[in-house]
Amino acid sequence: MAQSAPIPSFLDRSLRGFEDHPSGAYASPSAIPGGGLVPTPDAVGVPRTGPLKTLNPIALPEGFGKIPVPNITVPGLPAYAPQPVPQLLEQPRRALALEARLVEDGQAVPSGVVWRLFSPIPGSDGKLPLVATATGGAVTLDVAPGSYILHAAYGRAGITKRINFTGLRTRELVVLECGGLKLNAVLADHEPVPADKLLFDVYTAAANERDRQMIATGVTPGQTLRLNAGTYQVVSHYGSDNAVVRADIRVEAGKLTEATVEHHAxxxxxxxxxxxxxxxxxxxxxxxxxxxxxxxxxxxxxxxxxxxxxxxxxxxxxxxxxxxxxxxxxxxxxxxxxxxxxxxxxxxxxxxxxxxx
Missing domain, CATH: 2.60.40.1120 (Carboxypeptidase-like, regulatory domain)
Known part of the structure; x- marks a missing residue:
């Protein structure tokens, strides 16, 4: 098979001078500036040319080299297309079993858990759409397979986690890592403070007072609060004046913490x-x-x-x-x-x- 000869070096050097020449015109080989150069052995087959002072382009037929572009009508699109309802919600529903424990090796919480299942894709209002909800201990939700955000609330304790539901009948275990807190107060002589004149407020622990967040207010003596494990500041109010006592109390997961503060009033x-x-x-x-x-x-x-x-x-x-x-x-x-x-x-x-x- 015949092979094409390589471009002679002098021709290659000459062609570089036309890189910026406008397209749409073709220059004949005889118009290539030779400058009186003598062909070298690698220029076999290339005729000897004399120097040229002008470049005469060869006219091409009308429309040559132009590719016709058909007219295409594209329907207008809005600047923002809202996210459609996830296809997960349109698929056949399957049973998703949910169970909560206070600690990893503890017993299942029998009742009082509020379950909320959200889609991970925000709606047009920027909030996560609520897919399903239930109240109890161990519950079963009928939902489509897919990814969800699960929130379990137990009193004032709660946890949020992402789950991937395959569609098979599976059990999702949630460990709340929470405990209970029961408060009371006595006077300096160990007499109990009258219950009708005693209230408690519970705040998160913080280095600065302005950074504290209120967890519960108006808690009555003997009332059990369900809280995430951690340290809290308890404020005890005896009456409505200045008989106020503050104490830091730690709540342990899976345990009921009973705390009694002492008022000097x-x-x-x-x-x-x-x-x-x-x-x-x-x-x-x-x-x-x-x-x-x-x-x-x-x-x-x-x-x-x-x-x-x-x-x-x-x-x-x-x-x-x-x-x-x-x-x-x-x-x-x-x-x-x-x-x-x-x-x-x-x-x-x-x-x-x-x-x-």
Whole structure:
């Protein structure tokens, strides 16, 4: 078989000068600038040419080298095509069994688990579509095979995991790693704090107070909270004033943690009287503050009652145009009456004569 001869070196060097020549015109071999060069042995078959001063292109037939492009009509497409409903939801449904445990080697949770199954593809609102939900211990969901986001909530404990459901009857085990927390409080003399005056708030642990997140509020004594294992800050409120105790408590997975905090406080009843043990004067406005002037509570009435933390305080009573003041001390667990005498009046002498009635 005949083989094509290689391009002579001088011809190759000449052709490089036309790389930028506009397409659509063809130059004959006789127009290649030779510059009077003498052919070398590798230029056999190439005629000797003389130097040329001009390049005369050969005209080509009209339309030569142009490929006709047919007119194609393409329907307009919107700038954004919303994601269609996943095909997983359109497939035949299969049984997916779900089971939860507090710890890996623990018993199955018998009830109280809220199961939610989401599609991993966000909807048009940016949220994950809810595929199925159920409440109980071990449950079975009829869903199409595919990938899902599973969330299991047990009280205030919860866990989220991605699962791949093959369509076969399988059991998905979820380990919650949570425990229980039960709270109570006593006074310094170990007497229990009245349950109707005691509430708890539970927060996450954090290095800074502003970074804490509230987990539960208004928790009553003896109530069991289900929480993820970890450390929490518990705030105990005895009454609605300043009798507040804070404590860090750790919850262990699979266990019930019972914690009791101790309050150093007492319940006091205030009265404005003309003499010790006398009848309380009505329509009196009260203000209780610390010795530094921080107001703890203000109230109006003949017998205002407050629960205050142990310490020193100042009480001010106002009746009509007269003001009365007294310092007092709160002793833990010592519930008592605090009487403000009209002889404790501030201002002009004899102010007590116009008080009362």
């Amino acid at each position: 007492a319940q006091l009843t205030f009265k404005l009287v003309r003499e010790e043990g006398g009848e309380a004067i009505a329509d009196t406005a009260w203000s209780v503050s610390t010795p530094s002037g921080d107001v703890i509570r203000e109230s109006v009435g003949a017998f205002p009652s407050m629960i205050l933390a142990e310490g020193d305080y100042v009480v001010v009573a106002r009746n009509k145009d007269h003001v009365y003041q007294r310092e007092f001390e709160v002793v833990s667990s010592a519930n008592t009456d605090v009487e403000v005498m009209t002889s404790d009046a501030l201002g002009a002498p004899g102010a007590e004569e116009g008080s009362g009635d």
